[in-house]
Amino acid sequence: QQPVQSPQAVILREGEDAVINCSSSKALYSVHWYRQKHGEAPVFLMILLKGGEQKGHDKISASFNEKKQQSSLYLTASQLSYSGTYFCGTDHYNQGGKLIFGQGTELSVKP
Amino acid sequence: DTAVSQTPKYLVTQMGNDKSIKCEQNLGHDTMYWYKQDSKKFLKIMFSYNNKELIINETVPNRFSPKSPDKAHLNLHINSLELGDSAVYFCASSQEGTGGYNEQFFGPGTRLTVL
Numbered sequence: 001q002q003p004v005q006s007p008q009a010v011i012l013r014e015g016e017d018a019v020i021n022c023s024s025s026k027a028l029y030s031v032h033w034y035r036q037k038h039g040e041a042p043v044f045l046m047i048l049l050k051g052g053e054q055k056g057h058d059k060i061s062a063s064f065n066e067k068k069q070q071s072s073l074y075l076t077a078s079q080l081s082y083s084g085t086y087f088c089g090t091d092h093y094n095q096g097g098k099l100i101f102g103q104g105t106e107l108s109v110k111p
Numbered sequence: 112d113t114a115v116s117q118t119p120k121y122l123v124t125q126m127g128n129d130k131s132i133k134c135e136q137n138l139g140h141d142t143m144y145w146y147k148q149d150s151k152k153f154l155k156i157m158f159s160y161n162n163k164e165l166i167i168n169e170t171v172p173n174r175f176s177p178k179s180p181d182k183a184h185l186n187l188h189i190n191s192l193e194l195g196d197s198a199v200y201f202c203a204s205s206q207e208g209t210g211g212y213n214e215q216f217f218g219p220g221t222r223l224t225v226l
Binding site for chain 2: 032036040041042043044047085087098099100101103104
């Protein structure tokens with residue numbers, strides 16, 4: 001079952017904040033976040049493994065609520081380089097490590 | 112040094128032809144994957160190999176056959192190509208036995224166009 005991401009698209013001005021949500025209908029073992037720029041490969045951002053875990057580096061962080069089967073990606077003080085499509089990938093128990101990716105959230109940061 | 116490489120980068124071919132895409136990783140990872148990304152950017156796993164052994168085989172037409180000669184290589188052969196096979200195919204790799212808790216490194220992708 002594909003996780004659902006929201007919003008589908010968001011436009012920001014440099015310096016603004018954004019939140020991207022990822023919801024699953026199945027119990028989650030872990031959540032991965034990736035960013036893909038146009039014409040390029042997806043690039044890993046972070047993995048969240050435990051319920052309630054929060055991780056971050058630079059101005060991008062994420063949380064994982066295992067009970068709600070949700071994860072959120074927080075982008076603060078956005079930069080032009082943050083533009084791209086963000087994907088969450090969910091790993092469910094007993095799935096052999098298979099990642100199921102959401103439909104993606106297109107983020108555009110304007111000057 | 113390129114971590115995960117794929118060849119070719121672009122592939123344009125006629126319906127009914129057979130084609131192969133090659134993937135190599137120099138990260139020493141145990142697990143490799145093939146993903147298909149369609150025109151709507153939907154990224155879907157097709158296959159996964161761990162140490163040359165097939166561990167994930169999604170509902171993919173049997174015209175698609177992966178082959179892993181060693182743990183650093185995972186190739187994808189496609190028979191009797193159809194229009195719906197047009198997509199970008201990504202190879203990826205990760206450490207350990209599963210991708211559940213280890214980041215996946217993606218190759219640059221192969222854009223396949225079937226005419």
